[in-house]
Amino acid sequence: MSTYETYSHDVLVIGSGGAGLRAAIEASAAGVSVGMVCRSLLGKAHTVMAEGGVAASLGNVDDRDNWKVHFADTMRGGQYLNNWRMVELFTKEAPDRVRELEAWGAVFDRTADGRILQRNFGGHKYPRLAHVGDRTGLEMIRTLQDHGIHQGIDIYQEYTIVSLLKDGDRIAGAIAYDREKGLFKIFHSKAVIIATGGMGKIYKISSNSWDCTGGGISIAYHAGAELIDMEFVQFHPTGMVWPPSVRGLLITEGVRGEGGVLRNSNGKRFMFDDIPENYKNQTSNNEEEGWRYTQGDKNAKRPPELLTRDHVARCIRREIKEGRGSPHGGVFLDIAWIKEKISNAPEHIKKKLPSMYHQFKELANVDITKESMEVGPTTHYIMGGIRVDADTQMTTVPGLFAAGECAAGLHGANRLGGNSLSDLLVFGKRAGESAAQYAKANQKGKLSEKQIEELSKEALDPFSREANADKENPFQIQSDLQEMMQDLVGIVRTEKELIEALNRLEELKRRAAKVACGGNRGYNPGWHTAIELKHMLTVAEAIAMSALERKESRGGHFRDDFPDKSEELGSVNLSISKGEKMKLQRIPKQKLRDDLQQIVEENK
Amino acid sequence: MKVTFQIWRSDSNGGQLKDYQTEITEGMVVLDAVHQIQAEHANDLAVRWNCKAGKCGSCSAEINGRPRLMCMTRMDQVPVDKPVTIHPMKAFPIIKDLVTDVSVNYRVKKRIKKFKPRKPDAADGTWRMAQSDIDRVQEFRKCIECFLCQDVCHVLREHDLHEKFAGPRHMVYTAALEMHPLDVEDRTEDLKKQEGIGFCNITKCCTTVCPEKITITDNAIIPLKERVADRFYDPLFRFFRLFTKKN
Numbered sequence: 139m140s141t142y143e144t145y146s147h148d149v150l151v152i153g154s155g156g157a158g159l160r161a162a163i164e165a166s167a168a169g170v171s172v173g174m175v176c177r178s179l180l181g182k183a184h185t186v187m188a189e190g191g192v193a194a195s196l197g198n199v200d201d202r203d204n205w206k207v208h209f210a211d212t213m214r215g216g217q218y219l220n221n222w223r224m225v226e227l228f229t230k231e232a233p234d235r236v237r238e239l240e241a242w243g244a245v246f247d248r249t250a251d252g253r254i255l256q257r258n259f260g261g262h263k264y265p266r267l268a269h270v271g272d273r274t275g276l277e278m279i280r281t282l283q284d285h286g287i288h289q290g291i292d293i294y295q296e297y298t299i300v301s302l303l304k305d306g307d308r309i310a311g312a313i314a315y316d317r318e319k320g321l322f323k324i325f326h327s328k329a330v331i332i333a334t335g336g337m338g339k340i341y342k343i344s345s346n347s348w349d350c351t352g353g354g355i356s357i358a359y360h361a362g363a364e365l366i367d368m369e370f371v372q373f374h375p376t377g378m379v380w381p382p383s384v385r386g387l388l389i390t391e392g393v394r395g396e397g398g399v400l401r402n403s404n405g406k407r408f409m410f411d412d413i414p415e416n417y418k419n420q421t422s423n424n425e426e427e428g429w430r431y432t433q434g435d436k437n438a439k440r441p442p443e444l445l446t447r448d449h450v451a452r453c454i455r456r457e458i459k460e461g462r463g464s465p466h467g468g469v470f471l472d473i474a475w476i477k478e479k480i481s482n483a484p485e486h487i488k489k490k491l492p493s494m495y496h497q498f499k500e501l502a503n504v505d506i507t508k509e510s511m512e513v514g515p516t517t518h519y520i521m522g523g524i525r526v527d528a529d530t531q532m533t534t535v536p537g538l539f540a541a542g543e544c545a546a547g548l549h550g551a552n553r554l555g556g557n558s559l560s561d562l563l564v565f566g567k568r569a570g571e572s573a574a575q576y577a578k579a580n581q582k583g584k585l586s587e588k589q590i591e592e593l594s595k596e597a598l599d600p601f602s603r604e605a606n607a608d609k610e611n612p613f614q615i616q617s618d619l620q621e622m623m624q625d626l627v628g629i630v631r632t633e634k635e636l637i638e639a640l641n642r643l644e645e646l647k648r649r650a651a652k653v654a655c656g657g658n659r660g661y662n663p664g665w666h667t668a669i670e671l672k673h674m675l676t677v678a679e680a681i682a683m684s685a686l687e688r689k690e691s692r693g694g695h696f697r698d699d700f701p702d703k704s705e706e707l708g709s710v711n712l713s714i715s716k717g718e719k720m721k722l723q724r725i726p727k728q729k730l731r732d733d734l735q736q737i738v739e740e741n742k
Numbered sequence: 743m744k745v746t747f748q749i750w751r752s753d754s755n756g757g758q759l760k761d762y763q764t765e766i767t768e769g770m771v772v773l774d775a776v777h778q779i780q781a782e783h784a785n786d787l788a789v790r791w792n793c794k795a796g797k798c799g800s801c802s803a804e805i806n807g808r809p810r811l812m813c814m815t816r817m818d819q820v821p822v823d824k825p826v827t828i829h830p831m832k833a834f835p836i837i838k839d840l841v842t843d844v845s846v847n848y849r850v851k852k853r854i855k856k857f858k859p860r861k862p863d864a865a866d867g868t869w870r871m872a873q874s875d876i877d878r879v880q881e882f883r884k885c886i887e888c889f890l891c892q893d894v895c896h897v898l899r900e901h902d903l904h905e906k907f908a909g910p911r912h913m914v915y916t917a918a919l920e921m922h923p924l925d926v927e928d929r930t931e932d933l934k935k936q937e938g939i940g941f942c943n944i945t946k947c948c949t950t951v952c953p954e955k956i957t958i959t960d961n962a963i964i965p966l967k968e969r970v971a972d973r974f975y976d977p978l979f980r981f982f983r984l985f986t987k988k989n
């Protein structure tokens with residue numbers, strides 16, 4: 139056996155965000171032994187930042203809502219590239235998953251008759267997001283955490299997984315190091331669930347937290363798992379733009395849901411100028427009706443500020459590019475104006491959007507009950523990720539499962555706000571269940587001493603380069619990568635820039651091979667970054683390569699040189715897998731089942 | 743503008759404050775300065791952070807002696823004519839540099855009896871609760887577990903009684919459970935014995951440092967003390983109640 143400390147579990151869960159916690163709880167309930175590893179402290183995962191709410195067709199506010207409408211909304215939002223079986227399971231199961239949280243102690247805001255309150259959000263036909271003010275993610279993670287710690291799960295905090303371990307084709311475990319001492323640890327398990335979240339931190343302007351480097355997506359790729367839809371990155375329309383140190387920090391869509399409007403420097407509500415054809419039926423063309431919608435008038439249509447994120451983000455970018463932006467390169471988002479409509483507006487805003495109020499007051503010296511905010515697009519979410527089976531969440535590697543933001547399929551070309559939190563719950567649970575089943579039906583794979591030695595040596599290499607004359611600084615390479623992705627693989631893409639991006643990635647890879655770090659192994663951020671570079675570069679390459687191949691514009695992916703949709707490309711998903719080099723393939727979309735097709739038609 | 747920082751660096755002998763200089767520009771927070779120092783001068787400087795938005799409670803430290811979140815402390819609120827000191831939280835053992843071992847909090851929390859709801863109100867397994875009945879609990883549930891209140895509480899900080907007194911964070915946690923309209927568990931005896939609520943002498947220091955502005959003492963601890971006092975005779979608290987009621 140290995141010389142490193144080894145932990146043995148039936149199921150290993152990597153990540154303790156919403157998806158990881160939900161998966162661990164479920165696997166444990168199925169009676170197998172579960173270990174959960176996270177590289178931050180428990181309860182600090184990126185999920186804690188989610189603001190607006192969790193989408194489920196509870197129908198508490200508008201009883202016309204049901205899973206079918208949610209299904210149609212999610213497919214339309216994803217521009218029909220979604221894995222429809224996932225969307226079906228998701229929209230059917232989301233309400234139960236949300237109600238279950240209440241049974242575990244969550245305290246959502248209430249309707250007048252004491253049920254869970256739901257709010258409007260972009261792309262959702264009816265008020266659908268259960269929420270707690272604008273700190274829904276905190277409520278969700280704390281509920282799962284406080285429930286989870288009593289379920290007999292072994293939790294390893296501040297452990298980072300460096301690589302998966304395999305026995306032939308199947309999964310055998312993973313190798314990690316603990317942050318405190320920097321020592322390698324081996325996890326030997328029958329099944330592994332990856333729930334490592336997103337990759338916003340490979341861009342310069344991002345709403346994501348430190349943890350979001352796409353590490354888990356890359357780890358799965360290097361273990362042979364297929365990725366899909368990597369070209370689809372969501373740029374959220376409203377990030378902070380000033381001051382520079384908070385650039386990218388999210389302003390929840392809830393601001394617009396509560397009546398906030400977007401204006402350019404001429405004071406014009408520019409979103410009325412460009413309403414896409416497939417949303418014309420449901421979008422209001424006058425300001426008065428839009429306001430009534432946000433106040434719950436069931437007969438009013440939604441204002442164009444609540445169109446899907448990809449579209450709003452591009453409209454904002456256009457205003458800025460054409461010289462109608464705000465002083466610091468954004469546009470104006472105004473919620474203060476509602477004082478014209480309601481008497482106690484400042485209190486109302488503070489009650490509905492408390493963290494937004496504080497965020498601006500404390501970080502930008504702006505009182506949002508009095509002034510407009512300056513906002514611009516920010517990298518927010520990746521629709522693409524690890525390819526999974528819709529029902530079981532198993533990846534293309536036997537015994538390896540994935541759930542949450544790192545998995546792909548549910549959201550297609552664009553995710554609707556609020557659909558991620560319920561994604562974590564629905565597919566976290568399913569992954570936990572399936573992994574437990576897999577663990578019961580299979581024996582542990584064998585660990586290879588050689589594999590472990592190679593991986594630990596590779597991880598330690600940066601220390602041995604400390605004395606080299608041509609050594610590179612890990613933070614410098616990370617920041618060059620972020621800058622490059624922002625400039626060349628951002629919200630609007632062209633062939634020329636994408637080719638340039640792929641060339642620059644080769645250069646960055648060469649530099650990353652020379653990266654060095656000093657000090658010792660305990661809690662060493664330089665070393666941590668050095669190890670993570672490989673993963674960040676892998677994910678960046680998968681995004682750029684897929685973006686180059688998709689010569690059309692759809693959802694989160696916009697090509698300036700191909701601004702229209704292509705029927706041919708609309709019928710395929712792009713997959714990435716590891717070969718000699720990174721391999722790209724087109725996989726034909728499955729035909730939508732007839733009854734589901736009918737639901738789509740009925741809700742057009 | 744160049745500003746001097748004195749940051750705690752650990753070494754085998756314990757550690758000391760070390761001087762670093764870095765350029766401060768408009769809008770920067772203390773965590774930005776620490777990151778800049780890390781990137782420019784000290785790649786191995788350990789600091790814990792996640793969200794940089796005041797939401798995760800990872801980046802707690804003592805800035806010029808005051809317990810604060812580094813990511814929510816703007817440089818223009820910190821006097822820079824003298825060096826700015828950044829020290830790890832003092833109530834917890836140091837792991838390295840600015841990072842402390844806060845694991846005791848996770849152990850303490852696990853001891854507290856979990857949420858136990860009454861039977862569902864409706865046939866579909868759901869409950870009814872009025873917004874006005876949950877406002878108080880929602881205040882407690884804003885807690886981001888930054889442990890700054892634990893850091894400042896003298897019972898833990900000066901007397902190191904972590905195993906005897908659960909501390910303000912866990913009083914807030916217990917209060918959120920006890921005042922949850924659906925909860926039917928009883929934690930009163932545990933509050934007295936295992937959580938050691940009697941150690942708190944209502945100095946309110948915890949309330950002043952809470953970044954979420956939770957009124958820890960008045961809204962959580964005092965009502966819990968009342969419950970304990972009602973069940974177990976507590977002369978000291980009776981006296982305190984008499985005193986505060988007079989005011």
Ligand SMILES: Cc1cc2nc3c(=O)[nH]c(=O)nc-3n(C[C@H](O)[C@H](O)[C@H](O)COP(=O)(O)OP(=O)(O)OC[C@H]3O[C@@H](n4cnc5c(N)ncnc54)[C@H](O)[C@@H]3O)c2cc1C
Binds near residue numbers: 190518
């Ligand atoms: C500001 C903001 C607001 C949002 N608001 C909403 C909203 O209102 N509604 C909504 O539906 N969605 C929202 N989202 C999106 C949503 O929050 C995320 O998609 C979701 O939380 C991701 O959860 P997850 O469980 O997949 O991963 P995460 O919560 O990111 O958790 C990942 C976990 O994996 C661990 N990890 C990662 N790599 C490793 C490794 N190598 N080794 C060990 N552990 C590792 C991390 O430590 C962490 O525990 C928002 C996102 C942002 C940025």
Ligand code: SF4
Binds near residue numbers: 947
């Ligand atoms: S009020 Fe109680 S808990 Fe808060 S700091 Fe003082 S002694 Fe500690």
Ligand code: SF4
Binds near residue numbers: 891892
């Ligand atoms: S109660 Fe306040 S100070 Fe204490 S841990 Fe929670 S947020 Fe931090």
Ligand code: FES
Binds near residue numbers: 795802811813814
């Ligand atoms: S980094 Fe999350 S609170 Fe400061």
